[in-house]
Amino acid sequence: xxxxxxxxxxxGLNAVVLGSATALLLWAPVTVSVPVLLTEAVILVGGLVVMxxxxxxxxxIGLAPLDRVTRLMTTVDLLRPGQRLxxxxxxxxxxxxxxxxxxxxxxxGERAASSARAILAQEGERRRIAQELHDxxxxxxxxxxxxxxxASDEASEPLREELQQAQEITRGSLDEVRRLVRRLRPGxxxxxxxxxxxxxxxTEFSTHTGLRVARRFDPDLPALDQETxxxxxxxxxxxxxxxxxxxxxxxxxxxxxxxxxxxxxxxADDGRGIGAAREGAxxxxxRERALLIGATLDVRSPDKVxxxxxxxxxxxxxxxxxxxx
Numbered sequence: 001x002x003x004x005x006x007x008x009x010x011x012g013l014n015a016v017v018l019g020s021a022t023a024l025l026l027w028a029p030v031t032v033s034v035p036v037l038l039t040e041a042v043i044l045v046g047g048l049v050v051m052x053x054x055x056x057x058x059x060x061i062g063l064a065p066l067d068r069v070t071r072l073m074t075t076v077d078l079l080r081p082g083q084r085l086x087x088x089x090x091x092x093x094x095x096x097x098x099x100x101x102x103x104x105x106x107x108x109g110e111r112a113a114s115s116a117r118a119i120l121a122q123e124g125e126r127r128r129i130a131q132e133l134h135d136x137x138x139x140x141x142x143x144x145x146x147x148x149x150x151a152s153d154e155a156s157e158p159l160r161e162e163l164q165q166a167q168e169i170t171r172g173s174l175d176e177v178r179r180l181v182r183r184l185r186p187g188x189x190x191x192x193x194x195x196x197x198x199x200x201x202x203t204e205f206s207t208h209t210g211l212r213v214a215r216r217f218d219p220d221l222p223a224l225d226q227e228t229x230x231x232x233x234x235x236x237x238x239x240x241x242x243x244x245x246x247x248x249x250x251x252x253x254x255x256x257x258x259x260x261x262x263x264x265x266x267x268a269d270d271g272r273g274i275g276a277a278r279e280g281a282x283x284x285x286x287r288e289r290a291l292l293i294g295a296t297l298d299v300r301s302p303d304k305v306x307x308x309x310x311x312x313x314x315x316x317x318x319x320x321x322x323x324x325x
Contacts, residue, residue, distance in 0.1 A: 010059065013055065013058040013059060014055060016058070017051050017054050017055045017058070018051075020051075020054075021047060021051050024047065066096070068085055068097075069085060069096060069097060069100055072085055072100075073100075076104065080287075081108045081112075081291070083104065084101045084104065085097045085100065085101060087101070111291075112291045112292070115288040115291060115292060116291075116292050118288075119288060119289060119292055123230065126184045126185055127184075127185045129184055130180075130181045130184035130185035131185075133177055133180060133181050133184070134178075134181050137177055138174065138177055138178065138181070141170060141173060141174045141177065142174065144170055145167060145170045145171060145174065148163055148166050148167045148170060149167060151163050152164055152167060179204070179208075182200075182204070183237070186200075186201070186233060188200050189226075189229060189230065189233055190226070193229070194221070194224065194229040194232060194233065194256070195217050195221065195256065197229075197233055198215075198217070198232075198233060198236055198254065198256060199215065199217075201233070201236060201237060201240070202215055202236075202240070202254050205240045205244070205252075209244045211243065211244060211249060211250065211251065211252055212250065212251045212252070213240075213251075213252050213253075213254065214251065214252070214253040214254070215253075215254050215255075216253065216254070216255040216256075216257070217255070217256045217257075218256060218257040218258050220258065221256060221257075221258055221263055222258060222261065222263055224263065224318070227292070227293060228263075228293045228318055231289045231290070231292060231293050231295070231316075232256075232263070232265050232316060232318070234286075234289055235265060235267075235286050235289060235290070235297070235314065235316045236254060236265060236267055238282050238283075238285065238286050239254075239267030239286075239314045240252060240254070240267065241282065242282055242283075242312070242314075243267070243269040243271060243312070246271075247269045247271025247272060247273075247311075247312055248271050248272050249269035249270050249271030249311070250270055250271075251269065251270050252267065252268070252269045252270075253266070253267075253268045253269075254266070254267050255267075255268075259317070261319075262317055262318055262319050263317075263318045264315065264316070264317050264318075265314075265315070265316040265318075266313060266314065266315050266316075267313070267314040268311060268312070268313040268314070269311050269312055270311045271311055271312060273301030273311055273312050283299055286299075286314070286316075290316060293318060294318075294319060295316055295317055295318045295319065296316070296317045296319065297314070297315070297316050297317075298313075298314075298315045298317075299312065299313070299314050299315075300312075300313060301313070
């Protein structure tokens, strides 16, 4: 069957309404006097209203696919891929829906590619800065610490105490630089793997924030490549940061488990929850990282209310095993 264009469909709908009205005027036992009588005016106005209502209803049915496209256009988010409209029938509306779906697919691909380039460049810059902090600043501060130690050993008692205080300040600054290096580029992730890296991350997080962190790690997780492990680590890192900065939580639970051929990361806190708040740069950054490895990220507040709030649960699902090279 040949598809009918939108123009001819609207023309046909109007033709049906106007033709029905003309037929009623031709064969109905109704006449129009001059001047028009009140009853005749009521009949004409009533007929006009019926025509307008019928025309509006038929146009609503005919243009319904365009309404669906418009609603999806206002809600589509390229960080949540897979949103598509069903293509029904034929004609210009079906072609429009197909073109819109193809445009979404193309934009999602381009967004994923650009996000991958940006994230890889970001990680490269993190690695460079971490290396410079370790090699330049860290070594310089270590040399200062050793010089202070030698000066303290040779100094008299009043000056020795001040030099020792300077040593402690320098040692604390050196520890902070090392902590920044670990946050910028987790060397333990490259050396010991994902579980050890996340364990170190949660331990350091608990020490510096005072929040209680519970860990639940499966003993036999599938082997993953370095890129996937880094994404999982960064999502866990951002989830813990959000719990400390925004959630007003008292307790955080981090879980790594195997689910079939997938690896699932969960970061759940007992804070105030996200509610209807707009997603910030942190959550959107997590979604971009998830797209980089084809994973699914789900962020929500559970229905069960804890003592401090509804809490927030971040779940990252890496759908397929990615073997290390």
